[in-house]
Amino acid sequence: MSYVEIRGLSKRFDDASVFEKIDFEVERGEMCVLVGPSGCGKTTLLRAIAGLVDPDEGRIAIDGREITALPPKARGIGMVMQQYALFPNMNVEQNLSFGLEQQKVPAAEIRRRVAAMVALVGLEARAKARPHALSGGQKQRVALARALVLEPKLLLLDEPMSALDAQIRKRLRDELKRLQREIGFTAIMVTHDQEEALVLGDRIAVMQAGRLSQVGSPHKVYGAPASAEVASFIGDFNILVPAAIERVFHHRPERSWAIHPGAFEVVGFRHLNGSVSLAPERGFEADATVAGMQMLGPVIRYHLQADTIALKMDVLNKPSHGPLAPGSPLRIRLAAADVREI
Numbered sequence: 001m002s003y004v005e006i007r008g009l010s011k012r013f014d015d016a017s018v019f020e021k022i023d024f025e026v027e028r029g030e031m032c033v034l035v036g037p038s039g040c041g042k043t044t045l046l047r048a049i050a051g052l053v054d055p056d057e058g059r060i061a062i063d064g065r066e067i068t069a070l071p072p073k074a075r076g077i078g079m080v081m082q083q084y085a086l087f088p089n090m091n092v093e094q095n096l097s098f099g100l101e102q103q104k105v106p107a108a109e110i111r112r113r114v115a116a117m118v119a120l121v122g123l124e125a126r127a128k129a130r131p132h133a134l135s136g137g138q139k140q141r142v143a144l145a146r147a148l149v150l151e152p153k154l155l156l157l158d159e160p161m162s163a164l165d166a167q168i169r170k171r172l173r174d175e176l177k178r179l180q181r182e183i184g185f186t187a188i189m190v191t192h193d194q195e196e197a198l199v200l201g202d203r204i205a206v207m208q209a210g211r212l213s214q215v216g217s218p219h220k221v222y223g224a225p226a227s228a229e230v231a232s233f234i235g236d237f238n239i240l241v242p243a244a245i246e247r248v249f250h251h252r253p254e255r256s257w258a259i260h261p262g263a264f265e266v267v268g269f270r271h272l273n274g275s276v277s278l279a280p281e282r283g284f285e286a287d288a289t290v291a292g293m294q295m296l297g298p299v300i301r302y303h304l305q306a307d308t309i310a311l312k313m314d315v316l317n318k319p320s321h322g323p324l325a326p327g328s329p330l331r332i333r334l335a336a337a338d339v340r341e342i
């Protein structure tokens with residue numbers, strides 16, 4: 001039996017289903033990231049786990065104990081939301097102490113736990129500051145520390161970093177991962193950002209239109225997407241349908257393919273080295289032209305046109321190669337191993 005078990009959880013508002021028959025588990029000490037497009041039901045699912053929304057069907061158990069009918073306070077669940085919701089008239093330490101005081105924890109223990117938690121999130125120098133004097137990243141660290149100091153059985157995080165700018169967001173993301181390793185808390189985090197999901201998740205649950213389309217390790221979900229929807233949401237894959245592949249590549253598949261942009265191998269540029277003729281062997285070849293490019297840093301993403309098929313191709317950005325000019329003709333090859341039937 002897993003530490004957290006969600007079984008057949010469904011919720012409707014009036015006539016509209018928000019999510020249906022949701023099943024997944026989280027092991028103790030694991031960070032499960034729930035990722036999906038805006039409006040797919042992530043927040044409502046998290047609120048149902050917290051007890052803030054009544055599910056119509058299904059059950060939730062933590063550590064072998066069913067909590068489906070318990071009020072929010074009795075569930076031992078901590079929550080961190082996008083909005084920090086700190087107590088504005090209390091300083092950092094007081095924000096952290098409040099919940100422990102409510103639980104009638106002895107004063108000396110409160111002082112010890114709060115001091116340790118303030119140090120863990122690196123806010124010693126700001127311990128006496130009130131929220132208005134803190135940056136967005138610091139406020140979110142306080143919100144996280146305030147939830148963690150209560151040692152919840154399960155921590156729920158709802159897009160906790162989406163209000164922060166890109167750089168702070170990446171720093172806080174790494175910090176959250178470190179904290180999770182150090183403290184070993186169990187968490188379900190919601191995000192709509194696939195990179196955040198891949199970096200933070202021990203397990204990823206991809207949610208689309210109120211259903212979980214795939215649950216698995218980041219490696220699995222990224223490398224072996226279960227459907228075209230997962231492939232296009234998580235991996236930014238090229239999705240090719242049989243009829244198009246038959247026309248453009250020298251191959252006759254029966255099912256659709258998902259191919260990661262990085263899987264393309266450029267075998268030659270005709271304008272640079274004349275005609276390139278490589279036997280197709282086990283790979284599949286096609287002629288394409290460069291329609292556009294995006295500089296992504298470590299890679300350059302080219303948008304290619306191969307007959308009527310639009311393809312994305314990622315090429316390592318090496319200083320020794322200049323970028324390909326728009327209109328450059330090239331021949332691309334796919335290794336059979338990079339092609340996933342979906």
Ligand SMILES: Nc1ncnc2c1ncn2[C@@H]1O[C@H](COP(=O)(O)OP(=O)(O)O)[C@@H](O)[C@H]1O
Pocket residue numbers: 013018036037038039040041042043044045
């Ligand atoms: N209290 C509510 N009453 C009616 N509809 C709701 C309520 N809460 C959420 N919804 C609907 O449920 C769907 C999922 O919302 P939400 O869980 O917030 O999605 P996400 O967090 O993935 O963006 C949306 O269509 C939203 O309008």
Ligand SMILES: [Mg+2]
Pocket residue numbers: 042043044
């Ligand atoms: Mg939401």
